Amino acid sequence: xxxxxxxLKDYIDIDLTPAEMDDILTQIGLEVGGIEKIQSIKGGLEGxxxxxxxxxxxxxxxxxxxITSVDVNGxxxxxxxxxxxxxxxxxxxxxxxVGTVLYxxxxxxxxxxxxxxxxxxxxxxxxxxxIGVGTDHDGIMVLPADAVVGTPAAKYFNVEDDIAIEIDLxxxxxxxxxxxGVARDLAAYLKxxxxxxxxxxxxxxxxVENNNTPIEVLVENQExxxxxxxxxxxxITIAESPEWLQNRLKAIGLKPINNVVDITNYVLFETGxxxxxxxxxxxxxxxxxxxxxxxxxxxxxxxxAKRELNENDLxxxxxxxxxxxxxxxxxxxxxxxxxxxxxxxxxxxxDAVYVRKTARRHGLNTDASFRFERGTDPNNTIYAMxxxxxxxxxxxxxxxxxxxxxxxxxxVADFKVEVSxxxxxRLIGKKIGKETIKNILTALxxxxxxxxxxxxxxxxxxxxxxxxxxxxxxxxxxRIYGFNNVEVPxxxxxxxxxxxxxxxxxxxxxxxxxxxxxxxNEIMNNSLTKTSYYEGLESLKLExxxxxxxxxxxxxxxxxxxxxxxxxxxxxxxxNRRNTDLKFYEFGKSYQHFVNPENENPVDxxxxxxxxxxxxxxxxxxxxxxxxxxxTNFFHLKAFAENVLKRLGFQIExxxxxxxxxxxxxxxxxxxxxxxxxxxxGMVSGKILKAMDIDVPVYYADxxxxxxxxxxxxxxxxxxxxxxxxxxxxxxxxxxxxxxSFAEIKTIAFNCEKNLLKSVSLFxxxxxxxxxxxxxxxxxxxxxxxxxxxxxxxQIDKIMQKLIKSYExxxxxxxx
Numbered sequence: 034x035x036x037x038x039x040x041l042k043d044y045i046d047i048d049l050t051p052a053e054m055d056d057i058l059t060q061i062g063l064e065v066g067g068i069e070k071i072q073s074i075k076g077g078l079e080g081x082x083x084x085x086x087x088x089x090x091x092x093x094x095x096x097x098x099x100i101t102s103v104d105v106n107g108x109x110x111x112x113x114x115x116x117x118x119x120x121x122x123x124x125x126x127x128x129x130x131v132g133t134v135l136y137x138x139x140x141x142x143x144x145x146x147x148x149x150x151x152x153x154x155x156x157x158x159x160x161x162x163x164i165g166v167g168t169d170h171d172g173i174m175v176l177p178a179d180a181v182v183g184t185p186a187a188k189y190f191n192v193e194d195d196i197a198i199e200i201d202l203x204x205x206x207x208x209x210x211x212x213x214g215v216a217r218d219l220a221a222y223l224k225x226x227x228x229x230x231x232x233x234x235x236x237x238x239x240x241v242e243n244n245n246t247p248i249e250v251l252v253e254n255q256e257x258x259x260x261x262x263x264x265x266x267x268x269i270t271i272a273e274s275p276e277w278l279q280n281r282l283k284a285i286g287l288k289p290i291n292n293v294v295d296i297t298n299y300v301l302f303e304t305g306x307x308x309x310x311x312x313x314x315x316x317x318x319x320x321x322x323x324x325x326x327x328x329x330x331x332x333x334x335x336x337x338a339k340r341e342l343n344e345n346d347l348x349x350x351x352x353x354x355x356x357x358x359x360x361x362x363x364x365x366x367x368x369x370x371x372x373x374x375x376x377x378x379x380x381x382x383x384d385a386v387y388v389r390k391t392a393r394r395h396g397l398n399t400d401a402s403f404r405f406e407r408g409t410d411p412n413n414t415i416y417a418m419x420x421x422x423x424x425x426x427x428x429x430x431x432x433x434x435x436x437x438x439x440x441x442x443x444x445v446a447d448f449k450v451e452v453s454x455x456x457x458x459r460l461i462g463k464k465i466g467k468e469t470i471k472n473i474l475t476a477l478x479x480x481x482x483x484x485x486x487x488x489x490x491x492x493x494x495x496x497x498x499x500x501x502x503x504x505x506x507x508x509x510x511x512r513i514y515g516f517n518n519v520e521v522p523x524x525x526x527x528x529x530x531x532x533x534x535x536x537x538x539x540x541x542x543x544x545x546x547x548x549x550x551x552x553x554n555e556i557m558n559n560s561l562t563k564t565s566y567y568e569g570l571e572s573l574k575l576e577x578x579x580x581x582x583x584x585x586x587x588x589x590x591x592x593x594x595x596x597x598x599x600x601x602x603x604x605x606x607x608x609n610r611r612n613t614d615l616k617f618y619e620f621g622k623s624y625q626h627f628v629n630p631e632n633e634n635p636v637d638x639x640x641x642x643x644x645x646x647x648x649x650x651x652x653x654x655x656x657x658x659x660x661x662x663x664x665t666n667f668f669h670l671k672a673f674a675e676n677v678l679k680r681l682g683f684q685i686e687x688x689x690x691x692x693x694x695x696x697x698x699x700x701x702x703x704x705x706x707x708x709x710x711x712x713x714x715g716m717v718s719g720k721i722l723k724a725m726d727i728d729v730p731v732y733y734a735d736x737x738x739x740x741x742x743x744x745x746x747x748x749x750x751x752x753x754x755x756x757x758x759x760x761x762x763x764x765x766x767x768x769x770x771x772x773x774s775f776a777e778i779k780t781i782a783f784n785c786e787k788n789l790l791k792s793v794s795l796f797x798x799x800x801x802x803x804x805x806x807x808x809x810x811x812x813x814x815x816x817x818x819x820x821x822x823x824x825x826x827x828q829i830d831k832i833m834q835k836l837i838k839s840y841e842x843x844x845x846x847x848x849x
Contacts, residue, residue: 035198035285035286036198036200036212036215036285037196037212037285038198039193039196040281040284040285041215043234044231044233045216045219045230045231047223047229058198060512060516061219061512062206063200063215063218064200065198065199065200065201067198068196068197068198068199069197069199070196071195072192072194073191073284074165075165076134076135076141077187077192077194078164078165078185078187079134079187080132081130081164081187082106082127082128082186083105083127083184083185084111084127084183085126085182086120086122086123087101087102087104087110088102089122092149094152095150098114098149099114100112101113101115101122101158105130106182112152112154112155113128113157114150115158115173117160119171119172119175124175125175125176125177125178126174126175127158127159129158129163130144130155130156132144133156136165144156144157160172164186197286205498206499207407207498208498210404210407211302213231213304213305217231221476221477222515225473225476233416234420236420239422241437243434244436245435246313247435247436248263248265248313248320248321248435250321250323251320251322252323252440254347256384257359258347258359258384259382260381260382260439260440261438261440262415262438262440263379263380263437264377264419264433264435264436264438265375265433266376266422266429266431266432266434267376268375268432268434269375269376269430270429270431271370271372271373271374272291273291273292274289274292278296281299285302292428293369293376293425296421296425296429297378299424300420300421300424301401303420304417304420305410306409306410306413307401308380308418308421309401310376310378311349311357311367311376312368315356315366316351317352317354318351318352320351321349321379323347323349323381324348325346328342328343329342330342332355333365334358334364334397335362335365335368342355343394345390346358346394346395347360347383347384347391357379359383359391360388360391360401360405361395361402361405362397374431378418378421380417381414382409382414385406385407393585409496410496411444414439415437415439447492447494447495448492449493450493450501451490452506452507453503454467454487454488457507460507462519462522465510470489474510479491479492479506480492480494493506543680548647551673551676552616553617553618553673554615554617554618555618555620556603557621558596558600558602559589559599560621560624562592562593563589563590567594570697572696573594576626577594577626578591578625579624579626580592593623593624594623594624596623596644596645596646596735597717597733600646601722601727601731602725605725605726608650608727613652614652615648616648617646618648620643620738621644621646622641622642623641623642625639625642626638626640642738644735644738645677645736649669649732650665652665653665667700667715670714671702671714674714674734677712682748683711683744683745686779686783686793688704688705688706690703690779691703691776692774693713695713697713697717697721698715698716698717698733699717699718699719701715702714702715709744711737711741711744712734712735712741714733714735716732753820756820757820758818758824760816761816761818761824762814764815765815765836765840765848766810766848766849767811767844767846767847768810768849769811769840769845769846770809770845771807771808775811778793781839781840782836785832785839786835786836789818792816793813793816794813794814795811795813796812798811
């Protein structure tokens, strides 16, 4: 946002250099992005002078050029060749002398001594548009006879110099989005050194003169429009704005349009309150209705673009049709034109969320929407409206011709904040004194409702939308007191701290490195998602979704319950671009809502957990001269999942492994400790994949990261020497019921032999008609080892017989 230095001085009496202004504004939170010297006419008409044409004769070598001699109050007359048809002796003209730079938009050219068709020319006699004082190019600019020869053109045309200050406003400092807002902050800062106040233009002269243009206002949607003020001004004449008003707008980069529109823009940048002027004759039924319209309603905006309205777009309508998109953009038909003689001035306080969503939907970003989106002052609408009405009377004539309308059913109260002087000083890091704090707060227009010893009960005005907490008050005090006024202490206090074990951050990096080295790519997805993903799921119920009150769109209307759908979105995106062999992992939080009537605090019904999601699909290996194409399967991801567990210190054989009963998966396993589930690994449900438009199998592992870290703390690091004596391997082919799991086989084995049995693994699986419909065959391998001596055949056979009998008795197994 640009601020004019001269304009700023209308509200505060300052005499600061640009460097001082830069330093102060940046210190108080209005960071200066740049300072630029500007002129009401580009180039400042430097080198241009008023001259008188003494002689004018036809050019001997041209039928349209003239040779003139021009008096510019110099030592000699200047010979100038001119091509204008209206040139004549005795005229007072504007002359660009040799070396003058003239501008044409962003381009420029320099007047040089030249020969034109053999005749010397030492300058140029200028037209209006060539020097930027008008648009006429039919001939040279002829000045009145009383123009004084030799007068610099800059003085003759009252060229005004100014300084434009570019302020890089942060979203929380919308209170500084006006000249009065900047003056208010400057005054609060400077008041700490000297007695200075900022002032606002008086509107005491405002009065209703008649009721010739009555208007009726009806606010149907009070949720979107909290306050609506307005008044009519009739008998006006639309014309160019006076020079001072045009210069003010040009200084901040605005192009003057006409007096009424320029006044609404002027008051916007003066007060921060957006205004809109409607042509009174275009308000059908003399009625203004603030409401939303049906989805798909057509509306043509000021830029002549036809737009299709959304049912949530707040509109300003007359009795028949829409006139304006509230707080965003005006309509083509209802705006001020050259024939307008009466206007209805609107000054309102619209809901920030409504305006922001509408502006985003239509791709519109205006000065008005910029302010409404961040929060305007609800108590400033009447002042800004009266200020604009008085300026219109002054500049465009007319009279205030309707009663003031002000619909404000629920006034916005001041924000109440309680602070402690001791806490303010402790956070600042310096004792600055209670009186200093009170003076700063008063200078910032923050009222002190009650003072109880060390405690201050404050009333913060609504235009400070960013000051609602104790921490915000501390920041306000510090920025005005001055960050640089808080001395850096001469000593540094330090204390020893012990990092918690295990270090979660370090473990996360360890696992990320493990997966990255294994060919996985890390992904990061938005925590916002759509609720439709959870429809019909029992494991992730729709009612447990944390919903957003004011979502930007239906695709981002809830917090995610799982990392699954974000990962699937990434997979679908890649597959659609022919990148099919994928390995992803993501660390992220999930969010759920469980209503518990016993919880008095609603916050206790919301839960946030850290997860690690791992995804695989496509081929494990691509086709090569020495490798066959191998599709990814469940066991590939199972191996990676077990590697993660092992890296965190878990012994796989000691974990509880169960088949998955989860509607997110078609099949899979869960690994856990007692009743706690550490990770679920499996093939993603075909129903979910179809909904995501994925037609290849996807394998997914969902780690409960917080549970993993919690259990990892219980794992003790131990080591053993490498055994001196060899291990023995024995295999069994077992015919068992289909319902029997490998986990049962493993458990029975370790229950039979706890000392010498080191591991049990499944190396083959078979089902077929020859075995029977309810049977399957598992080929199981057993590793036996004694760390003290070599095992003998008799000892090994005894253990194997014991295992066989246990399987026959407990599982009804048969040897094949």
